[in-house]
Amino acid sequence: YVEDSACEEALLLFREVQHKGLTGDKVTMVSLLLACTHLGALEVGMWLHPYIMKKNIEVDVGLGMALKDVMTLTALIVVLAMCGQGNKALEYFYEMQIRGVKPDAITFVGVLVACSHAGLVDERISHFNLMSEKYGIRPSIEHYGCLVYILGRAGRIAKAEELIKNMPMALDHFVLGGLLGACRIHDNLEAAERAAQQLLELLPDNGGSYVILSNRYSSSRKWKKVKRIRELMAERNIKKPPGCILIEVDGVVHEFVKAGFVPNKSEVLFDMDEEEKETALNLHTEKLAITFGLVSPMPGVLIRIIKNLRVCNDCHTATNIISKVYNRETVVMDRNRFHHFKNGSCSCKDFW
Template identity: 70%
Template structure:
């Protein structure tokens, strides 16, 4: 379009911003925002909402709030985009503040806004507030809880360690639980090492979704955490027999408009020698600052030295090392991972943010971690 001398309109910009949101392409999104301003394209409710959504879901929540506050008109979707974005970034209190302000402004939350409020409570550990919202959905907001709302409720209880309550809630649901609901409880069982409930939930999941590799992996991991190596091996052998595969963990980082992808132990990058030098420096400096590798995250039966090596080669650590050598001091480093960030990498990245004085934003499947000066926005609750 640009080569042909055509100027995009509001619809073009909304479509492009949506693409940036899905790709977590923040720099391109910022360029589009500048293009909108330069070409004096009217920022109506739809385009304003797309900008808020893009910034929020790319982890630039400050810019999302700035755009939001500058909008002359906001609808339910605009407020919802900010509430959900803040929830994803672990800013539960801030998300609920806007949730309340939305109602004060005269707008009634819809079903998606309520999902955002419940996610905010879940990620911030605000369990009692979340229970109150869920229980008042029908009476206060006239919204019948859907399976998405039940999934958020189960996830919230599970994250807080209230496994028995979460399991009981699933039994009382008026609809058949899906992968999101059961998967949330199974993930909580992994975090809290509840093997008894995990086996029951995994059985349900495998009956409903026999080809989903994630359920096998989580159950195998829980067995490994419990040092039940034979059971863990049996689950992985069952996966092989059924020819079920699971995508490997990978981390993406965008530098100068180019996206670089890393997998565990990756040495395919053209700058691998320099990346591994930085990785060594990173690990050395964080150890001096108090980092001790969490070997419980290694879910295979191997000796302690092998476990530490395996942890050091996680994809997010490689992406972070690349980010440190490829960006100027003071520039935030943004990483996207397709799986949950492990507790060892989480602890290491907190210290990297401190010793290198860098802001580091890591997005996994459904939330952001914003690391600054040795702490994380999730307050170690994720």
């Protein structure tokens, strides 16, 4: 179940095993810990530790590392980068070099991601060059994708397109998706059209590409083109993946699938009136899940949420405000990174 990303089913199956009076082995425990990680089920994960001790389940190196959270420097760099602690991640990278530990290709993915989330454009270019010049590591598509992402996010769209053009390997959706996302941020419609066209040729069934391009047309009030994109999606039976939110309350993971401050209405695709736009945005799953967390029987407890899509601007702004008004810390893990909201600000510094 865990290998197939059916983590909730894995936990339910273990519950059945318990009811039958059976005890899992070390492999079961590692799988359960991984399931808790993917679901954000911190309380269940914390419960597993005393359970393992009580049942005298053998703890080997793999399980011990999972329980004690002892990671390699590379894993630590990646985790810090995802949490928005780019500078801290780079400190560990420098420590790695001081210790004489040779970084590998995965390490540099973490380093480049750290530079991305910290907005360190020049440092990222420097580390990208360091990878091949000092360590003889040939950049992969993932490394190029990271560099395209940071150049695009910094507004250097033309530079990012030039890098893509000169890449020594075939394009993939990761690279083009990063460029398309940057075009969304900087409202560069021409570059967005070029990137979307390439992405749709590569992955014609990718619903996200249609939606992002439709959003760009919408923000430019090109309603005929918006309509054409929606028609293409209907003709090709392309559906946008629904937003899904997981939130743990009292040790139980709850799932929200359907989705008053003034919302950012640019996140709505269609030519509708202002009231309809506000209604559409109010149904975003983050807001429903956070509301559920606020009314839970344990006030003041950190709200932890996992989302399968990127957090939109509107929900990000709303969560910032909620964290300040209700004095409630909230951690959201979207498909790209962690966002830690506290006292009206986010760990990503509004750069994601």
